[in-house]
Amino acid sequence: MRHAARRFALACTIVLIIPAGHAGTPVASGTGGAVATISEQASQSAMAILDKGGNAVDAAVAAAATLGVTDPYSCGIGGGGFMMIYLAKDKRVITVEHRETAPGKVGPAVFHDNGKESELDTTIASGASVGVPGTVRGWHEALSRYGTMSFKQVLAPAIGVATRGFPVSENFHRLSTENQKKFQLFASSSALFLKDGKPLALGTVLKNPGLAKAYRELAAQGPKAFYQGPIARAIVDAVARPPVAAGVRVRAGAMTMADLANYEARIRQPVRTTYRGYEIVGMPLPSSGGIAIGEALNLLEGYNLKALPRASAEHLYMEASRLSFADRNAYLADPEYVDAPVAGLLSKEYAARRRAQMNAERAGPKVLAGDPYPFQNDPSVPQRPQAARLLAENAHTTHLAVSDKEGNIVAYTFTIESWGGSGIVVPGYGFLLNNEMTDFDFSGPHPNVPEAGKRPRSSMAPTIAFRNGKPAFTVGSPGGATIITTVLQTIVNHIDFGMPMDKAINAPRLSQRNDAATGIEPGFAGSAQALALEKLGYKWAAKPQEIGAANAIVFHADGSVTAVSEGKRHGVGSALVQKRAN
Numbered sequence: 043m044r045h046a047a048r049r050f051a052l053a054c055t056i057v058l059i060i061p062a063g064h065a066g067t068p069v070a071s072g073t074g075g076a077v078a079t080i081s082e083q084a085s086q087s088a089m090a091i092l093d094k095g096g097n098a099v100d101a102a103v104a105a106a107a108t109l110g111v112t113d114p115y116s117c118g119i120g121g122g123g124f125m126m127i128y129l130a131k132d133k134r135v136i137t138v139e140h141r142e143t144a145p146g147k148v149g150p151a152v153f154h155d156n157g158k159e160s161e162l163d164t165t166i167a168s169g170a171s172v173g174v175p176g177t178v179r180g181w182h183e184a185l186s187r188y189g190t191m192s193f194k195q196v197l198a199p200a201i202g203v204a205t206r207g208f209p210v211s212e213n214f215h216r217l218s219t220e221n222q223k224k225f226q227l228f229a230s231s232s233a234l235f236l237k238d239g240k241p242l243a244l245g246t247v248l249k250n251p252g253l254a255k256a257y258r259e260l261a262a263q264g265p266k267a268f269y270q271g272p273i274a275r276a277i278v279d280a281v282a283r284p285p286v287a288a289g290v291r292v293r294a295g296a297m298t299m300a301d302l303a304n305y306e307a308r309i310r311q312p313v314r315t316t317y318r319g320y321e322i323v324g325m326p327l328p329s330s331g332g333i334a335i336g337e338a339l340n341l342l343e344g345y346n347l348k349a350l351p352r353a354s355a356e357h358l359y360m361e362a363s364r365l366s367f368a369d370r371n372a373y374l375a376d377p378e379y380v381d382a383p384v385a386g387l388l389s390k391e392y393a394a395r396r397r398a399q400m401n402a403e404r405a406g407p408k409v410l411a412g413d414p415y416p417f418q419n420d421p422s423v424p425q426r427p428q429a430a431r432l433l434a435e436n437a438h439t440t441h442l443a444v445s446d447k448e449g450n451i452v453a454y455t456f457t458i459e460s461w462g463g464s465g466i467v468v469p470g471y472g473f474l475l476n477n478e479m480t481d482f483d484f485s486g487p488h489p490n491v492p493e494a495g496k497r498p499r500s501s502m503a504p505t506i507a508f509r510n511g512k513p514a515f516t517v518g519s520p521g522g523a524t525i526i527t528t529v530l531q532t533i534v535n536h537i538d539f540g541m542p543m544d545k546a547i548n549a550p551r552l553s554q555r556n557d558a559a560t561g562i563e564p565g566f567a568g569s570a571q572a573l574a575l576e577k578l579g580y581k582w583a584a585k586p587q588e589i590g591a592a593n594a595i596v597f598h599a600d601g602s603v604t605a606v607s608e609g610k611r612h613g614v615g616s617a618l619v620q621k622r623a624n
Contacts, residue, residue, distance in 0.1 A: 123456025140180025252472025331503025386414030
């Protein structure tokens with residue numbers, strides 16, 4: 043359990059509703075396309091593509107590529123992600139899953155040294171932590187199947203930002219400081235993100251000619267440039283022989299050119315549940331996000347939350363999350379390696395049985411996983427695995443959602459895992475490699491142990507909600523395992539408590555993941571809300587920290603939209619719509 047307190051990282055989270063030419067603010071309403079991201083440059087890139095006639099998929103890739111420039115510690119082409127697409131004409135949802143995979147030479151004991159689990163920090167900052175990146179393949183699959191533009195067109199805005207540079211913000215400087223020691227290990231990373239071994243000063247214009255070069259090669263040659271060409275060779279070399287600073291030694295990885303050439307994205311059907319008249323559509327395995335949120339909502343549906351005192355309702359939200367996390371950890375992993383009982387976990391009947399374990403008056407203790415197998419309705423399901431311990435995930439990622447004037451929607455969460463990933467910048471190409479291998483459980487037996495070609499379990503949860511068959515809202519967040527609680531709490535705030543989406547997002551976040559203590563944000567302890575929950579038996583995590591960085595789009599009955607980004611977390615977000623309301 044020694045990793046539990048440390049493996050807490052953020053994913054890049056962006057929600058796009060794409061507008062044209064307005065200054066970034068956290069909330070914007072109007073008609074046409076819309077975007078909400080944590081980066082003004084990313085929002086503007088998406089808008090530029092929409093204004094040129096591109097659809098939501100085209101704009102989402104443009105925004106994501108720009109985030110790879112302006113938010114490189116959270117996401118980029120050195121990682122992977124989960125993209126959910128709503129096709130308005132067909133009225134269907136599909137997902138493009140491009141999670142990183144374990145290299146072919148990896149086995150379950152890859153993170154063991156002399157019979158003991160490897161130390162997490164030294165594992166992260168190494169070639170051994172790097173999974174085979176999936177982002178470029180995912181972008182290509184999305185564009186070729188559902189987009190209207192080429193790589194050359196959608197990468198052009200990001201190439202411009204990488205070439206011109208952008209000013210280092212307070213948030214970027216803070217993250218650089220947190221990563222300083224890790225970046226100092228690697229010469230290529232120090233050269234890009236540090237000056238004389240220290241973070242770049244506020245306001246410094248950071249240019250990334252290497253990443254501009256990588257994007258130009260992708261624009262000219264497509265994904266082949268990344269998975270078979272010079273970029274691929276540079277990745278393999280960086281993993282096998284990390285570009286360390288003088289006198290530094292880190293563990294090498296075993297990725298090969300074949301691992302990259304063989305990488306495939308997956309087109310998967312989403313998971314679905316209903317909640318108080320809404321259909322909630324979420325991400326399937328290997329992300330646990332959609333399933334865990336669906337199970338928690340099924341548990342909460344048995345209570346009239348809006349009729350309860352706020353503390354009692356929040357208590358039930360946290361207890362539902364506690365039970366859902368116990369099941370998530372015990373059963374969920376890559377569906378190509380584990381036959382997970384998804385139908386049972388999302389069964390309303392299972393929720394009714396599981397709900398009996400919720401104490402409506404007091405915070406519960408840590409719970410064991412339930413037994414969803416009787417609700418599978420599948421006689422071929424294998425024997426029940428034993429419940430396993432919960433390891434926290436790194437929380438550094440980004441999420442985006444985009445809508446266009448035709449009504450298409452993209453909700454997209456992608457990541458390089460920890461802030462700064464493995465810390466390894468690929469020499470000559472200016473992007474950080476992920477440390478996604480640390481999202482596996484280091485020891486088994488467990489469904490989520492490392493295996494060759496396997497995709498580590500994720501918590502990413504791009505979500506689209508429908509009402510009467512029409513999109514009602516989309517929401518997502520970064521935050522490792524707190525992604526699940528952030529999206530769940532935002533849905534409860536919006537649907538049950540009737541909060542407008544901006545208030546639902548900006549409300550204090552509580553993250554209960556089947557632990558003795560509940561995660562909170564700075565300033566929450568001692569508040570009236572906290573004191574009311576303490577009377578119900580809640581204890582707070584010793585170190586409060588910012589939870590998530592959500593973005594959302596709300597679709598109104600009159601055809602207008604409201605884009606919502608964070609008003610205070612991760613800096614102030616940028617929400618834009620093409621035609622603003624007067």
